[in-house]
Amino acid sequence: MDSRVEASIAHAAETLFALQRPDGSWPNRRPTAVLGTAGAMAALRIADPARSRDLVDRGARWLLSAQNPDGGWGGVVGAATQLVPTVIAAATLHLLDPEGHRKPVRRALDLVRSHGGVQALTDPGMAHMARTFLALAGLGDLKGSRRIPLELLLLPPRLWRGRLSFRVAPFVAMAFIQARHSPPTGLGRLLHRAARQAGLRVLGRVERGENDPGGYGGDNWLVAVVCIGLSCAGAPPATIADAVDYLRSNVQADGSWHIMQGLDLIGGSYLARGLAGAGHADDERLVRARQWLRGCQQDHAFPVFDAPPGGWGWEGPRGWPNFLDSANVLSALAVAGEEEDGGRLRRGLRWLESRQDRTGSWGTFVPDTTLPNDGPCPYVTAQSVEVALDCGASPDDPGVRRALDWLLAHQRRDGTYEALWYRGLTPGTAMALVAFGRAGLAGHPVARRAREALLRAQLADGSWGPGETGVLGDDPSPGTVEETAWALRALLAAGVPADDPRVRRAADWILAAQQPDGLWQAAHICMHIRNFAYYVDGLIVNGLALKALGSYRAALAADICEKREA
Known part of the structure; x- marks a missing residue:
């Protein structure tokens, strides 16, 4: 076991729990726009x-x-x-x-x-x-x-x-x-x-x-x-x-404004997932975070989107319910399953299932929309598949099967996938690879192409950036913690061994990027307007880093067990 990974996770968790509010949420400190x-x-x-x-x-x-x-x-x-x-x-x-x-x-x-x-x-x-x-x-x-x-x-x-x-x-x-x-x-x-x-x-x-x-x-x-x-x-x-x-x-002291005011919920759901994946699922402070997330479930319909009650939005109990935030919250709640107010979890799952497109994919706000910036989205579809599997669904469940079939049929020629709400090609490709791995399809030719595309995109220092997108503002040379964490977790889910040099270099890069306070620096990877305006989220980066390091630690432990048994 790598003691550096243990120390990194412990340091980050200590800092994050110290920043947590009494109600279980976290303040999302991010730059104005x-x-x-x-x-x-x-x-x-x-x-x-x-x-x-x-x-x-x-x-x-x-x-x-x-x-x-x-x-x-x-x-x-x-x-x-x-x-x-x-x-x-x-x-x-x-x-x-x-x-x-x-x-x-x-x-x-x-x-x-x-x-x-x-x-x-x-x-x-x-x-x-x-x-x-x-x-x-x-x-x-x-x-x-x-x-x-x-x-x-x-x-x-x-x-x-x-x-x-x-x-x-x-x-x-x-x-x-x-x-x-x-x-x-x-x-x-x-x-x-x-x-x-x-x-x-x-x-x-x-x-x-x-x-x-x-x-x-x-x-x-x-x-x-x-x-x-x-x-x-x-x-x-x-x-x-x-x-x-x-x-x-909403004006800030320096005269500037944020783009989005309230992003505590989406960032908090990423943090809750990351901390649980890093070994803190039963910590009472994380239990309190899940209670807060459940309390943000919307009890009112949103008629403009024809959305029934039961979903989540980025602002809290009201606002615009959307599929991406709902899937992320459900993923955080799935850790506890029925043990903590399972009714909220089941209601949210039914809501997400009702939002699936006829083709099997998920967009973001309105099912079966013809607006390109809404859907269908490979990232949201893969995230929804993972949530369903987390909550006990089988890969042969009709909704899951249709989503997987859609992902298999909509890969780009170079083996990658896009994401509507995160820049570049790394997030969508990584999430699709996670869904394939979780569903037992890691050996499928489409999954292998995605894995090879992700490995080809790894930078010389072991990190990942957006990939060669050709979009103004996307610099493919410097890596980010978010994109590297997405890629690392995906490769492990696809069956790449923890002792593979490319996996080890990715983990080492994330460890080296950790700041003295135990946290990681966020990058402008979140899309506000697709390919035209990005923003920074100060919570998502830490949730992704912890989730990836938790997966890496688990894979290292599994390798040790296998070697001992051999």
Whole structure:
């Protein structure tokens, strides 16, 4: 047994339990974000210019300090440049003070042009968002832009829910902004008048499901977009004020904003899984964490997504229920099984099973959606398979079998898998490999290709990064703790021996990356906008590292036992 692994796990657990709140949760300490800050500044400048002037000025100073040497911005301070944060930040600075911010804005826009301009954004929604912010700042116009069909909301929700999914709120907001800056004419004007009321009603239904008034998804960036849209639509002042007050309440001491406000639940579920996998499943402090996670199960339906009660969202007992967070919480609860309020576990499993696509996969918010950014997702599908197996399902269970068949049929040609909510190719490939290994399919040709693809992507120092994605902001050279931990656990689940040099190098790299306080440094691997804006989660990294080291320790012990028996 490697004493370094024991010491590493003990040190991390000691630090994490010391940080735990009395209710069993953990504070998610993470850096603030460029999009959250730029969006909030633009919204307050438009909707609350007099009262919020000091906040906007402080935000501008923070945003200028966060600009990269190349003239662009990444998701957080120090992250590699990406197009969406760069366009939004530049447009916001120009909106606030065209003359005073002339130089930083020019540098940013020159950089955007060097990467192909806004046209290089392959996602039509994000391309339209970028053009809209440039138009708001007077740096462009919306003439010729494809019209957003707000009248779609005049149809029954079942006819538009699968197309819009979690983008319904920004869809409405962007339609309001477009109508203000490029008013419809003729019949379109009459349709928009009726659709405007439908859009306001939909936003009202979204807000009624939130934890806080004005907090759409607990997402400052989305709240900002909605706030601007409501202002352009001439919405009731109280509705606009809720969004403004939400943004004002979330500003940080340095003048910046987070993208997502409440991520304690998703990060806490990763921590609970990691600590249990590292040998602390029965610790009373982890029992308390599981109690907190169960208490966050949603007891109300979320009609906009047609979601029944029983799931989890990233904010807590209310908010947007989604499949990824629910699967992660269920994985953390499965350790205790029926011993700790098994009714919550069974209810959550039924909820997750009801969200499976007809094809066998899982997306994130709405089953069978046609929105590419929602689903189907290999990572969520593989995670859901692992949860089902953790809770006693057989690989031949119909739902599990359909999910495995979907994964087997949807591998990329190079042997990898993507993940909708984590960058690059490492997380999706690793989770698929875990699912295959757990289901007894490690020897399947598809699983072997995934394993070889993962091994090929290992960097010279033993770590993993995102892989060769070709996406702006994805640097394949430096490894991260998150991606290395995903890969290490996957290789062990696929049957690669613990004493294999490649596995040992990965474990050594994670051990060496541990900080003096016992924790690991988080990287910008979490996607806020697929391939266009990333953020950092300070809890997920520690949960993944502990889970991987726990698997490595168990594999080392199994090897020792086998050798003794031999």
